[in-house]
Amino acid sequence: MSREVDAPLRSDVRFLGRLLGEVLVEQEGEALFAVEEVIRKLSIQRRRGPRAEREEAQQELVRLLEALPIEQAEPVLRAFAMYFRLVNIAEQHHRIRRARAHASSPGEPPQRGSLAAVMTAAKDAGVSAEAMREALARLEVTLTLTAHPTEAARRTVLEKLYRIARRLEERDRCHLLPREEEEARAAIREEITLLWQTDEVRREKPTVGDEVKNVLWYVEEILWDLLPELSEELGRAFERAYGEPLAARTSPLRIHAWPGGDMDGNPNVTPEVVEDAIRAYRARGLRRLIGAVRELGGSLSQSSRHVRVPESLIVSLADDAVVMPGVAAQESAQTEGEPWRRKLRFVEARLAATLEAVEQERQVARQRMPRLGSVPPPSRGHAGVIGSHAELGVAYRTSEELHRDLSLVADTLREANASNAGEKRARALAERVRVLGLSIAELELRAPAEDAIAAAAWLAGGGDETPGAARLLAALRKLAEAQREYGERAARTLILSMTQRADDILAALTLARAAGLYDVDKHAVTVDIVPLFETHDALVSAPNILRELLAHPAYRRHLSARGAQEVMVGYSDSGKEVGLLAAAFALRKAQTELTKVSREAGIALRVFHGRGESVARGGGPAQQAILALPAGSVAGRYKATEQGEALDHKYARPELALRTLELVVGGALLHTLGAEERPSDEDERRYAEAFEELAEEGRRVYRGLVWEHPRFVDFFTTATPVDEIARLPIGSRPSKRKSGGLEVLRAIPWVFGWTQTRAILPGWYGVGSALEAFARHEGGEELLVEMTRRWPFFRTVLDNVQMVLAKSDMEIAARYAALAAPATRKAIWPRIQDEHARTVQWIRRLFGVKRLLDGNPTLQRSIDLRNPYVDPMSFLQVALLRRKRAGDGHCDRAILLSINGIAAGMRNTG
Structure with missing residues (x-):
């Protein structure tokens, strides 16, 4: 990148640095600011200039810092740390600025790694438009947000930084009047002052409930709104590459989460916390859906005087009025002659009843639950029809019911020649429901394999009840209750950490059935049991373990009902155990052999990549990492963890999040098509x-x-x-x-x-x-x-x-x-x-x-x-x-x- 392209970034950093300097002088006095400036200049001199001058600067810097009293050391550290937080925001903003500049330049090739670049590369590699459509239709990319504690910054600090970022964006995109420029400057200075006056180190470890709230913020505030945007971007990229519309558009993205369900080494995740987390995920999802349905209904003001109303919508409204007479009477005057608005009022009432039931269940359960680790409820404050019809028993039980209602709205709008007057928004909301269900994300349960073995042995009368065994069995019973109440999508994944042998998985299969996670009609357990191979020896053994499982009659029947076997590979423990190269080799060989075993057995495989943010834990540029995976190991299914500071770096802003999703989805798509660079x-x-x-x-x-x-x-x-x-x-x-x-x-x-x-x-x-x-x-x-x-x-x-x-x-x-x-x-x-x-x-x-x-x-x-x-x-x-x-x-x-x-x-x- 040239210095000219870099210039706006340097300008932002200088601007923020000056404001920080003003705040330091105001809050701590000239003396501290002077000390900080001396330290800064010596540190710069240490890295620049002749060797003798660098050494002299370092010696002086070390002497100064070693003599610094604690009462000065703390504000100096805070000043440098805050400077970096501001620089990070400026760099994020500059990435967005560059992406926008690239997109607005006519005739320029698509940005590297973008969906447009991926589809153009695939076409150049000989992938036809029909083959691309088929690949997109079956592509599933699952991001699992984890509870791993690698984000050192508090949520309140991050929120203030986001407000600064929005002000920087406003200064960039808008031509501000002098008065508006000064207001923006004052607002940023106020946020920096608030940051300085805020304790950046938590006083206590966060509870599991705090982790649920923090992680789900990224879904509620960022990813929720990006689901239709990603679908639109896929359509635009396809049309740019192939010169024809994609037609049917779906989103390949799935969002899962571990907070509230990760029992591996965390005694604070009790069965009661698991139960509460499932309901918390559902309540947060329902609130977003209620808001979205209300907003859509408010805009669909089409009148039956001017638009022919399809018969299917008329019949549906009559059925709703029979089931919900109170809503029908209440909405009669407000929505007279506006059938689509009226339909969405009924949908909103059903969602409100669903939310009310969930919150009542949570309230009862929370009265019995210890405070430690409990999940705080989302803020109340709904109005209108929300919460006033729960007694009618019209709650949605499954997301499929809501999806049918929203699809009806979209289909009838198309029939009424309203393709450009609401149908796209209705279809986007229906697609959101198809992807996410009624919850804001799908909870996954993770537990040690040794607990599954102990619990199965205890149930069979061959061992004592260990605390871990009792906890896992109780948690699975909570999952069974949730599935009976909300359907299978409430929580349907059990990950066994430190899996060492096939018996670990078979024990979990027995345990799941004993806990009530069983479909009598399908004769199958209703959770996916996922071995997590973490150690070097486990990765080496993984193909043989899978081969043994696939040869087991009961487990093979289970897989036939589930449709695919998911296998998780861990990048962290193997690296700590044998080093970077040996871990990379073991991971690659395991995935190659697992793919071969599953293909020979005719069973679909989904590899779940347990990556961290650091290179030693599998981190690095996402698209390159996907394209470097063994041939055939993606095959339309890619799943990976996102954790800790990665969430802030990649998903803190909508533009950053969309770019991240483009890179991940694009990599999975190219790999699935076999269009990536690969030697013979x-x-x-x-x-x-x-x-x-x-x-x-x-x-x-x-x-x-x-x-x-x-x-x-x-x-x-x-x-x-x-x-x-x-x-x-x-x-x-x-x-x-x-x-x-x-x-x-x-x-x-x-x-x-x-x-x-x-x-x-x-x-x-x-x-x-x-x-x-x-x-x-x-x-x-x-x-x-x-x-x-x-x-x-x-x-x-x-x-x-x-x-x-x-x-x-x-x-x-x-x-x-x-x-x-x-x-x-x-x-x-x-x-x-x-x-x-x-x-x-x-x-x-x-x-x-x-x-x-x-x-x-x-x-x-x-x-x-x-x-x-x-x-x-x-x-x-x-x-x-x-x-x-x-x-x-x-x-x-x-x-x-x-x-x-x-x-x-x-x-x-x-």
């Missing part, structure tokens, strides 16, 4: 053999340090703030599944700790040694270069490693290493330094660049601009950790502030 089968086999050797060497080197060196755990716990991170109130669940050491530490704090130190070790350790060892073979380096150029999977892996290396700073990481005891540091740190240097060298060689990210100047420039402002927080965090470990008991809050600030600056936690 023979070359891919050759590359896979080479990668297997790389993976084994990477595993040996990684485990030699992390799992086999006797001093490593001591180094990790003393040279990173992992203990402090465990106390950070960012999630309702513990940082460990159970008591123990590194083996039970969750992958999120593992990656979070290394990210804070700027080493980011899980994202690259072992890669350099593996590349170097392979290059010693005859023709080895040439093959590595060929693989980088021609194999998307390998290029994606190395691209992600390159990004992590560019974000790392080993000079600062060395200061964290100095927190460890001298003998421990001497044993561990030189190995880390050497491997980092080796990996940087090989990544540069394979990509043919002098400097990391030379091929991605936008990201390179972003990192260069951020680092000088992250550095002071890192230096100060080291100083604070040293004080704390020397016995100073007044550093805790400042350390938490530094963790928050560095996370904002690095744009990554775990």
Whole structure:
């Protein structure tokens, strides 16, 4: 990106920085602002200019920060952290600005990764219009929003930042009068002041209810409105590529969620919380539907005097009047001669009755439920016909009933020549209901496989009732009750974490039937049982486990009724266990073999990707990651987790969210069509053999340090703030599944700790040694270069490693290493330094660049601009950790502030 294109971003950053400076002076005085400015200038000097001047600036910066009293350290940390939050907003806004500029340029090729670019690429690859239509009709892309605690910012902080973003957008899009410009400036300054006066660190860990509220905000406020927009964008992209209309338009998107149903290692998710979460999801969905139906009804003012009313609508209205005479009498005068408006009043009344019933059930259940973890109800305040007809027993039980009513409205509008006078909006609302149902999202249940085994054994009289077994069985009974009340779509997925064998799944099948999750007519269990393969050994065993399940008569009958087998692969624990390369190889091989097993058995497969935001947990550019998956592994079905700070980065603004959805849907579509870049089968086999050797060497080197060196755990716990991170109130669940050491530490704090130190070790350790060892073979380096150029999977892996290396700073990481005891540091740190240097060298060689990210100047420039402002927080965090470990008991809050600030600056936690 040229400096001219960058200029508006730099202008926004300067504008926001000046306002922050004004607020600092006003709120804290000139003295603090002066200290902050000195720190900022020294940090910039540390990275620029002659070496001697850089070293002198660093020494002065470190002296200043180490001598800083706590009462000054806290506001300094807050100032830098707030600066980064403002920069993040400016960068998000600039991404939107660039996308709009691209879209408004006539004759320009479609934006890279967009649906238009994807369909054009598919057409160029020989995909016909009919083949594209068929692929779109069967495409399902499921995003599962998880409860994983990787967002360090409070919701109230994010909301203030969103208001600033909207003001920036207003300044960009509108020609403001001088008075309006000053009003916008004052409004942004007010938000910055409010941010400064707000506690950015939570006082308490959020409850499960808080997580439900926070995660579902993205669905209610962003994704809900984007569902029809995504469908429209698919239509526009198809017409642009193929020169003809798509005709029937559907949305491939499905939205699922874990908050309130994720029992894995979280004792706060009780069966009662699961029950309440299902109802909370339903209540929030019904409120949005009521508002949408009321808005649509308000606009459909067509009169029977001017439009011929189809007979099917007349019959439907007569039936409604019989079932709901009170509504008919109440609406008689207001909707006389306006049949579509009248029909939607009946629909609204039925939705109101549905909501009223749900809220009454919640109220009764909540009186019996402990306060911890309960889900707060959505705010009340409905008016009109809402809530006044619940006693009539006309509530919608299933989404199919509502979908039929809305489809009737859309169909009859078309018959009445109103295709451009309401039909599209009615059809879009009907499509929303088809995709989401009556809930705002579909809840999934996750529980440890060992609890399913224990519960099945206990029911069979072969073991004792464990707390986990009792909790899981009770939760499944709550799911059965919900399905009886609301239909199967209320909750129909059970994920078994740490699945190790086929017996885990068979035990869950027995348990589900015993809990009442059973359809007598179909002779089938009414939940999808999803094994989650997380460890390296589990990924290796996954194909054989699936083969054993598919050969089991009872389980095969279950799958015949369900239609597909879903399998979840975890990217986090395997990476922590064997390192990046070995985990990537195991994941790829497992998906390849799982696809082969399911195809041979004639069973449809859906692979669920448990990705995190960091590279060490499967993160990275979404479309490239999808296109790099093994051939045939998508086949019209793609499912992945979205969690933590990823939600804010990708979905905080409608334009960002639509771009994210385009990338994900486009990647899944190209992969399904087989139109993605891919080497020949023979070359891919050759590359896979080479990668297997790389993976084994990477595993040996990684485990030699992390799992086999006797001093490593001591180094990790003393040279990173992992203990402090465990106390950070960012999630309702513990940082460990159970008591123990590194083996039970969750992958999120593992990656979070290394990210804070700027080493980011899980994202690259072992890669350099593996590349170097392979290059010693005859023709080895040439093959590595060929693989980088021609194999998307390998290029994606190395691209992600390159990004992590560019974000790392080993000079600062060395200061964290100095927190460890001298003998421990001497044993561990030189190995880390050497491997980092080796990996940087090989990544540069394979990509043919002098400097990391030379091929991605936008990201390179972003990192260069951020680092000088992250550095002071890192230096100060080291100083604070040293004080704390020397016995100073007044550093805790400042350390938490530094963790928050560095996370904002690095744009990554775990």
